[in-house]
Amino acid sequence: MSDKPLLVLWIDSAEPYLEALAAAGLADGVDVAVVPMAEPVPEPLAARAAALVAWRSPPGALAAMPNLRWLQAMSAGVEMWIGRPDLRDDIVLTAARGVHRVSMPENILAALFHLTKPIVAAALDQREARWTRRTSVPLAGRTLGILGIGTIGAELARKAAALEIRVIGTRRSGVAVPGVDQVFTPDRTDDVLAESDFVLLLMPSTGETRDFMNARRLSAMRRDAYLLNFGRGDAVVDADLVAAVRDGTIAGAVLDVFRQEPLPSDHPFWTTPGISVWPHVGGLHPYRDALVAELVVENLRRFLAGEPLSQAVDRAAGY
Numbered sequence: 504m505s506d507k508p509l510l511v512l513w514i515d516s517a518e519p520y521l522e523a524l525a526a527a528g529l530a531d532g533v534d535v536a537v538v539p540m541a542e543p544v545p546e547p548l549a550a551r552a553a554a555l556v557a558w559r560s561p562p563g564a565l566a567a568m569p570n571l572r573w574l575q576a577m578s579a580g581v582e583m584w585i586g587r588p589d590l591r592d593d594i595v596l597t598a599a600r601g602v603h604r605v606s607m608p609e610n611i612l613a614a615l616f617h618l619t620k621p622i623v624a625a626a627l628d629q630r631e632a633r634w635t636r637r638t639s640v641p642l643a644g645r646t647l648g649i650l651g652i653g654t655i656g657a658e659l660a661r662k663a664a665a666l667e668i669r670v671i672g673t674r675r676s677g678v679a680v681p682g683v684d685q686v687f688t689p690d691r692t693d694d695v696l697a698e699s700d701f702v703l704l705l706m707p708s709t710g711e712t713r714d715f716m717n718a719r720r721l722s723a724m725r726r727d728a729y730l731l732n733f734g735r736g737d738a739v740v741d742a743d744l745v746a747a748v749r750d751g752t753i754a755g756a757v758l759d760v761f762r763q764e765p766l767p768s769d770h771p772f773w774t775t776p777g778i779s780v781w782p783h784v785g786g787l788h789p790y791r792d793a794l795v796a797e798l799v800v801e802n803l804r805r806f807l808a809g810e811p812l813s814q815a816v817d818r819a820a821g822y
Contacts, residue, residue: 508553509534510803511544513560514577516792520556523796529803544568554806556799565589573806575799579603579786580735581816582708596816597802601654602794603786607733608659610785612666614731614757615642615701617779643667648699650692650715651706651734652680659703671695672703675820696723701731708735709821716740721747727754733785736761741772748777759785 510533512520517537524530536548540558549567558577565571566589576584579600584590616622621637628635647663649656649672660670660682670683673695677688687694689711696702702724706712716730717740724730730753732739741762747753755777761770764783772778802812816822 505534507532507534508807509536509548509551510554510556511535511548511552512537513540513544513555513557515540519792519796520799523793523800524803527800527804529800529807532807533803554803559583562587563589565591565594573597573802573812575599575802576816577795580708581822582735585816585818585821595812596818597798597812597814598816598822599795599798600814602791602798604654604658606788606791607655607785608662610759610781611655611659611703611731611733612662614733614759614779614781615647615668617757618701618729618755645669645700646671646698647701647703648672648695649683649703649705650689650695651704651712652683652686653705655733656680656703656705657682671698692720693723696720696728697725699728700725701729704730704732704734704738706734706738707822708737711821713737714740716744718743718747722752724753726751729754730756731758732756733759736764741770745771745775745778748775755779757781759783 512535521535524535538544538548544552544564546567550569552568552571554573554575555568555571556575556577565587571594573595574584575597577599579598581596581598584596590596619640619642621639624637643666646669649659649670652672652674656672657680660680663670664682671685671687672683673687673689673692674680675689677686679686704716706715712735715738721743730744744756748755757779758772759781760783766772766780772780798813805812
């Protein structure tokens with residue numbers, strides 16, 4: 504039996520990861536096993552696994568990996584891992600934060616254009632060969648409020664500045680962020696809601712953020728303001744949002760994430776005028792696996808060298 508540590512890639516598309524390991528010269532320092540997501544990790548591999556890369560695993564699967572010391576999540580959100588009884592304290596959990604730094608801000612900007620430019624209406628007019636001149640609402644001078652400023656929010660603020668959009672928002676530390684005009688701590692959320700033309704949710708899923716946008720906070724928004732959710736679906740109370748849009752408490756919403764995905768066909772989000780349903784496309788792009796593979800390679804290098812891992816999760820904070 505090899506005395507090298509075993510890295511298990513419990514994923515379906517392993518080629519970018521194997522290529523990245525080889526290019527980094529790490530392939531000779533570790534044994535690598537690839538297991539399709541639909542299959543369980545074979546017992547001999549589970550017993551040897553020192554590191555695991557996975558989207559998810561069945562309940563109790565980590566308990567069969569007594570030598571596991573590092574778990575690399577494939578997504579930025581880690582709520583599916585935190586709190587699991589089989590995620591021992593001696594396992595370092597790392598998130599795939601940062602891989603959406605470019606794609607997510609671009610898609611959020613697309614949502615802003617969707618709300619202010621007659622793009623969809625023009626496409627529908629063309630289907631009917633109907634000439635209709637429509638008015639486009641400027642984004643310059645509008646205020647974007649970001650709840651949960653992190654890597655994505657900071658990059659979005661940098662891009663929004665070129666469009667002359669004012670950016671404010673909340674951050675747990677309250678520390679200033681380049682490109683953000685004013686950073687508040689979360690206890691000042693209502694100030695952000697009251698000032699913003701667009702309220703963007705980028706918060707992780709934690710005990711503090713679940714059901715965050717409820718009827719009270721929606722009523723704290725301006726009546727002509729829009730809600731955008733590109734963070735986690737459970738941050739919004741669905742029924743409260745539907746009611747707020749239907750009765751004119753807010754102007755509408757663009758939603759990219761949902762409590763249940765795929766969104767059930769009978770969910771009122773589909774049919775509520777003013778709510779746009781985007782099927783979780785915010786972070787997807789053709790090169791995502793390559794970016795995650797870069798993070799896996801860097802963390803494997805650190806793991807083998809006994810160094811602290813990048814993007815380690817604070818389990819108490821939830822991200």
